[in-house]
Amino acid sequence: MTITTRPGPATPVSPAAPSPVRLPRAGELARGHARGAPLRREGPAKLTGTALYADDLVFPGAWYGATLRSTEPHARLLGIERDADFDWSRVVVVTAEDIPGDNVVSLIIDDQPILVPVGGEIRHQAEPVALLAAADRDTLREAKARLRLRTEPLAPVFDPLVSSQVFAHFDMGKGDIAAGFAAADLVVEGTYRVGHTEQLYIENQAMIAVPREDGGMTVTGSLQCPYYVHKALKRALALDSERAVVIQAETGGGFGGKEEYPSLLAVHAALLAQRIGRPVRMIYGRHEDIAATTKRHPAIVTHRTGVTREGRIVAQEIDLVLDGGAYCTLSPVVLSRATIHAGGPYDVANVRITSRAVATNTPPNGAFRGFGAPQAEFAAEMQVNRVAEALGISPLELRRRNIYREGGVTPTQQVLRESVAAQEVLERAAEAAEFERIRERTARERAARTASARTARGIGLALGWHGAGFTGSGEERMGSVASVELTAEGAIRILAASTEMGQGTKTIFPQLVADELGVPYDAVEIAPQDTSIVPDSGPTVASRTAMVVGGLIIKAARRLRAQVEERTGRPFAESYLHDAQTWGGTREDERFEPYPGVHFDDETYTGDAYPAFGWACAVAEVEVDLDTGEVAVRSVVSADDVGRVIHPVLAEGQVEGGTLQAVGYATIEEIKLHDGRYLNDRLQTYLIPTAVDAPRIDAILVEAPFSGAPHGAKGVGELPMDVGAPAVVAAIHDATGVWIHDLPASPERILAALDGHEPPGPPGISA
Amino acid sequence: MSYELRVNGVEFEVAAPGMRRLLDVLREDLGLSGTKEGCGEGECGACTVLLDGEPVVSCLVPLCQADGHAVRTVEGLATAGPQGPVLSPLQAAFLEAGGAQCGICTPGMLMSAEAFLASGADPTEEAIREAIAGNLCRCTGYTKIVEAIELAALGRGADTAPGA
Ligand code: FES
Ligand code: FES
Numbered sequence: 028m029t030i031t032t033r034p035g036p037a038t039p040v041s042p043a044a045p046s047p048v049r050l051p052r053a054g055e056l057a058r059g060h061a062r063g064a065p066l067r068r069e070g071p072a073k074l075t076g077t078a079l080y081a082d083d084l085v086f087p088g089a090w091y092g093a094t095l096r097s098t099e100p101h102a103r104l105l106g107i108e109r110d111a112d113f114d115w116s117r118v119v120v121v122t123a124e125d126i127p128g129d130n131v132v133s134l135i136i137d138d139q140p141i142l143v144p145v146g147g148e149i150r151h152q153a154e155p156v157a158l159l160a161a162a163d164r165d166t167l168r169e170a171k172a173r174l175r176l177r178t179e180p181l182a183p184v185f186d187p188l189v190s191s192q193v194f195a196h197f198d199m200g201k202g203d204i205a206a207g208f209a210a211a212d213l214v215v216e217g218t219y220r221v222g223h224t225e226q227l228y229i230e231n232q233a234m235i236a237v238p239r240e241d242g243g244m245t246v247t248g249s250l251q252c253p254y255y256v257h258k259a260l261k262r263a264l265a266l267d268s269e270r271a272v273v274i275q276a277e278t279g280g281g282f283g284g285k286e287e288y289p290s291l292l293a294v295h296a297a298l299l300a301q302r303i304g305r306p307v308r309m310i311y312g313r314h315e316d317i318a319a320t321t322k323r324h325p326a327i328v329t330h331r332t333g334v335t336r337e338g339r340i341v342a343q344e345i346d347l348v349l350d351g352g353a354y355c356t357l358s359p360v361v362l363s364r365a366t367i368h369a370g371g372p373y374d375v376a377n378v379r380i381t382s383r384a385v386a387t388n389t390p391p392n393g394a395f396r397g398f399g400a401p402q403a404e405f406a407a408e409m410q411v412n413r414v415a416e417a418l419g420i421s422p423l424e425l426r427r428r429n430i431y432r433e434g435g436v437t438p439t440q441q442v443l444r445e446s447v448a449a450q451e452v453l454e455r456a457a458e459a460a461e462f463e464r465i466r467e468r469t470a471r472e473r474a475a476r477t478a479s480a481r482t483a484r485g486i487g488l489a490l491g492w493h494g495a496g497f498t499g500s501g502e503e504r505m506g507s508v509a510s511v512e513l514t515a516e517g518a519i520r521i522l523a524a525s526t527e528m529g530q531g532t533k534t535i536f537p538q539l540v541a542d543e544l545g546v547p548y549d550a551v552e553i554a555p556q557d558t559s560i561v562p563d564s565g566p567t568v569a570s571r572t573a574m575v576v577g578g579l580i581i582k583a584a585r586r587l588r589a590q591v592e593e594r595t596g597r598p599f600a601e602s603y604l605h606d607a608q609t610w611g612g613t614r615e616d617e618r619f620e621p622y623p624g625v626h627f628d629d630e631t632y633t634g635d636a637y638p639a640f641g642w643a644c645a646v647a648e649v650e651v652d653l654d655t656g657e658v659a660v661r662s663v664v665s666a667d668d669v670g671r672v673i674h675p676v677l678a679e680g681q682v683e684g685g686t687l688q689a690v691g692y693a694t695i696e697e698i699k700l701h702d703g704r705y706l707n708d709r710l711q712t713y714l715i716p717t718a719v720d721a722p723r724i725d726a727i728l729v730e731a732p733f734s735g736a737p738h739g740a741k742g743v744g745e746l747p748m749d750v751g752a753p754a755v756v757a758a759i760h761d762a763t764g765v766w767i768h769d770l771p772a773s774p775e776r777i778l779a780a781l782d783g784h785e786p787p788g789p790p791g792i793s794a
Numbered sequence: 795m796s797y798e799l800r801v802n803g804v805e806f807e808v809a810a811p812g813m814r815r816l817l818d819v820l821r822e823d824l825g826l827s828g829t830k831e832g833c834g835e836g837e838c839g840a841c842t843v844l845l846d847g848e849p850v851v852s853c854l855v856p857l858c859q860a861d862g863h864a865v866r867t868v869e870g871l872a873t874a875g876p877q878g879p880v881l882s883p884l885q886a887a888f889l890e891a892g893g894a895q896c897g898i899c900t901p902g903m904l905m906s907a908e909a910f911l912a913s914g915a916d917p918t919e920e921a922i923r924e925a926i927a928g929n930l931c932r933c934t935g936y937t938k939i940v941e942a943i944e945l946a947a948l949g950r951g952a953d954t955a956p957g958a
Pocket of ligand 1: 830831832833834835836837838839840841842851852853854
C-alpha cells in the first residue's frame with residue numbers, strides 16, 4: 028500500500044506527548060475551569076484525538092494475535108489438530124505446553140488455566156485453548172479456521188441452584204431470627220432474580236506485548252489494575268519483577284470489566300510475543316469481547332421479612348445465590364459484598380443471611396460496578412417496597428422508620444459510629460423529586476384509568492448503602508503504597524498505580540496534592556501508570572481511589588511539605604524550587620495504615636466490614652406503554668453521599684453515568700444464553716441506553732465526611748448503581764400495579780405480568 | 795486502485811482496495827487515530843466522521859465511497875494557533891462541562907455534535923439528544939454531553955452557562 032499526500036507526507040502516529048492544547052481566547056467561550064474546579068487533566072488530549080488508547084499505539088513490526096476458543100460448555104480436550112494443507116510456517120501457534128511458568132491466571136485461587144492443556148477440562152464455551160499470531164490479519168484468520176479441537180463432551184451444569192461446586196459461602200446475622208418473626212404482625216416473602224449484564228465499556232479489551240532486551244516483557248494496554256496484570260505476567264512467563272513491566276494506555280472505560288480479564292489477555296499477548304520475539308497486538312473486536320469476557324454475576328435472592336403493623340421491620344431472613352460461572356475469579360469477594368449489603372440500609376434487630384457462589388459452565392463472571400451490591404440491593408429494595416404496599420404505608424415513610432442512624436449495628440456487628448447519611452439522602456432525593464406529591468397524582472391517575480388507557484405514569488424510590496473501599500481486612504492485607512516526590516529539577520510528582528479510566532484520577536490527585544502543598548493545580552504532575560515507575564497502590568476498584576489512595580498521597584504530600592519547610596524555614600510554595608536546587612530530590616512513600624478504631628475479624632466475619640459507608644437514594648419517574656410493555660424512564664433524581672466532594676463536575680458525572688447504567692440494568696440489558704453461550708453477543712443485540720432513551724438525571728451530592736480519611740472522601744463510582752434499578756421497578760409498579768421480580772423489566776415481562784400470564788424464563792439461565 | 799480524498803483540508807491520494815473501511819484508512823494509512831472503533835458494525839458511533847459535512851460511521855463506509863469527497867475528523871476541529879492548537883468552542887464546552895470521561899466516545903460524539911451545530915437547528919434538549927442518538931456513551935449518562943452541546947450552541951461564556 029502506498030500513500031502519497033499533497034502538500035506533505037502523512038504524519039506518522041507516534042506515542043510522543045501531544046503538543047499542548049489551549050482553550051479558545053477570552054470571549055470565545057472560555058471559563059478555563061469546570062464550575063470553579065480544574066479542567067480534566069487529560070481532557071484536551073481526549074478532545075483533540077491525540078490521547079493514545081492501546082489500539083492507537085504503533086509498534087513497527089508487530090504481529091496480530093488471536094485466540095482459539097472452545098465451542099462447547101463442558102468437555103475434555105483430547106487434541107488440537109492442524110490442517111496439513113495449510114502453510115503453518117507463516118503463523119505461530121502457542122498451546123499450554125509452551126507456557127514457561129505456571130498455567131494459571133493468578134487471582135484468588137489457581138483454578139483458571141491460561142490455556143486448556145490437552146487432557147484438561149474445558150469448562151465454558153469461550154475458553155481459550157490455543158493462541159495464534161501472524162504478520163497480517165488475513166493469514167491469521169485463515170490459520171485460525173484451520174485449527175480443530177478434538178474433544179469428548181461432558182455434562183454441563185447451567186442452573187446455579189443445582190450446582191454442587193461452591194466457590195464460597197457465608198452465614199451471618201444478629202439477634203434471634205425466630206423471636207423476630209414471632210414478634211411480626213406480617214411476613215412478606217419474595218424471590219428476585221437478575222441475570223448477566225455486560226460492562227460495555229466502548230473501548231474493547233486490548234493489549235500489546237513487546238519483548239524487552241533483558242529477556243523480559245513489557246505489556247501496554249487497556250486496564251484498571253497494573254499490578255494485577257504484573258503479578259499474572261511474572262507468574263506465567265516466570266519473570267522477576269523488574270523484567271515484567273505493565274503500562275496502562277489511555278483506557279476507554281472499565282466499570283470493573285478491566286479488573287481481572289486484562290491479566291489473561293496480557294499473558295496471552297506476552298506468550299505470543301515471547302515466542303516470536305516481536306511485538307504482538309491483541310485487540311478484541313466487540314463480538315469476542317462480549318462473548319468471552321466477564322459479566323455481572325446473575326443472582327437469585329430470596330427474602331422473608333417480618334414487620335410490625337407500625338412498620339418496624341423486626342426480622343429479615345435472606346438467602347442469596349450467585350452464579351460465578353466456570354472459574355472462581357473474584358466470586359468470593361463479590362459474594363461477601365453482596366451478603367453484607369443484602370439487608371439494605373435498615374437497622375433490623377434480627378437478621379440471618381446465608382449465601383453461596385457456585386460454579387456453572389458459562390464464562391466466569393466478575394467485577395462490574397457495584398460488585399454484588401446492586402444484585403443484593405435490588406432484591407432488598409423490592410422487598411421493602413412490597414412490605415410498604417402490604418402495610419399501606421408510604422415507601423418513604425416506611426424507610427424513615429427503619430433506616431440506619433448513627434449507632435446502628437449491621438449484620439456483621441459493625442457499629443456505625445459516624446458518617447451515616449441514610450436519612451439525608453432519602454429526604455433530599457424525595458424532596459427534590461416531589462415524591463409524595465407525584466405519588467398522590469399517579470395514584471389518582473391509576474384510580475381513574477380506564478381499559479382504553481394506552482400509557483401509565485409512575486414514580487418509585489429506592490435507598491442504598493455501599494461500603495467504601497475493600498471489604499474487611501482487604502486493605503490491610505494489600506498494604507498499598509503511593510508517593511509524592513519533589514524532583515531534583517523542582518517538579519512535584521505523584522506516583523501511584525491508580526488508573527484513569529474516565530472517572531477522574533488524573534484530575535483529583537493533583538487537586539488533592541496541590542491543596543495540601545499550597546501550590547497551583549498545574550504545578551503538580553502525575554507519573555504514568557507504569558509498574559517500572561509507580562509503586563503498587565492496589566487496584567483501581569471498589570471506589571477506593573479517592574478515599575484510600577487519595578488519603579495516602581495527601582499524607583505523603585503533608586510529609587514532603589513539612590520536610591521542605593523545616594529545611595527552608597519558609598512556606599512550601601515559596602521555597603520548594605530552592606529546596607530542590609539545594610538538596611536535590613525528596614520522595615515520600617506512604618503505606619496504608621489501618622484506619623483508627625476499624626477492626627474486622629476474618630475468622631468470625633464480624634466487625635467493621637468497611638471503614639465507612641456511602642449512602643444513596645434514587646427516585647425515578649417512568650411512563651409505561653400498556654400496549655407494548657415498553658418503559659420510558661423520564662427522570663431520575665439521585666442523591667449520593669460521597670463523604671466529601673473533591674470535584675463537583677466529575678463527581679456528578681459519576682452519579683449520572685452510574686444512574687444510566689442502573690436504568691439499563693432495570694429496563695433493557697439482558698444476556699440471553701443457549702447451551703452456555705451468550706446469544707446476544709454483539710452491539711446489535713445487546714442494547715444499552717442511547718441519549719434518547721436516557722432520562723433527565725439530576726445528581727445531588729451529599730457530604731457526610733469520613734473522619735479516617737484526611738479529606739473525608741468515601742468514593743462515588745458504585746453508589747448510584749445500587750439504587751437506580753429498584754427505583755425504576757418501583758415506578759413501574761406505581762404505574763401499573765404489577766411487580767416485576769426479575770431484571771430486566773423488559774416488555775415481555777411487563778406484558779406477561781399485566782396479562783396475568785407466566786413470566787418468561789428467569790434471567791441468567793441457559794436454555 | 796488509488797483514491798483521492800480531502801481529509802481535514804489536506805488532499806490525500808490513497809492506494810488501497812476500494813472496499814477497505816474508511817476507518818482503517820484514516821487510522822492506519824493516514825495515521826489519524828483520533829477516530830475510534832467500538833463495534834465495527836455501525837452500532838456505537840465511536841467511528842463517526844463527517845463526509846461532506848454529514849455524519850457517517852466510518853466503519854461502514856468503504857474507501858471507494860469517499861473518493862473525491864471531503865472527510866472531517868476529530869483532528870480537524872481544533873485550529874492552529876501561534877502556540878499550538880486552540881480548542882474549538884465545542885471542544886472547550888465539552889472540557890468545561892465534563893462531557894468527556896473516558897473519552898473513547900468523544901471523537902465520534904464531537905463530530906455528530908459539530909454537524910448538529912453546523913445545521914443551525916434549534917438547540918433544544920430533544921434535538922440535541924436526537925442528534926447524538928447514534929453515539930453510545932457508557933460513562934456520562936449523556937447529561938453533561940447534552941449540556942456541553944447546548945453551551946456551544948448558545949455560544950455563551952462562563953457566567954450564563956447552565957449550572958454556573
Ligand atoms: S465502530 Fe463504527 S459504529 Fe461502532
Ligand atoms: S466518555 Fe466514556 S464512553 Fe463516553
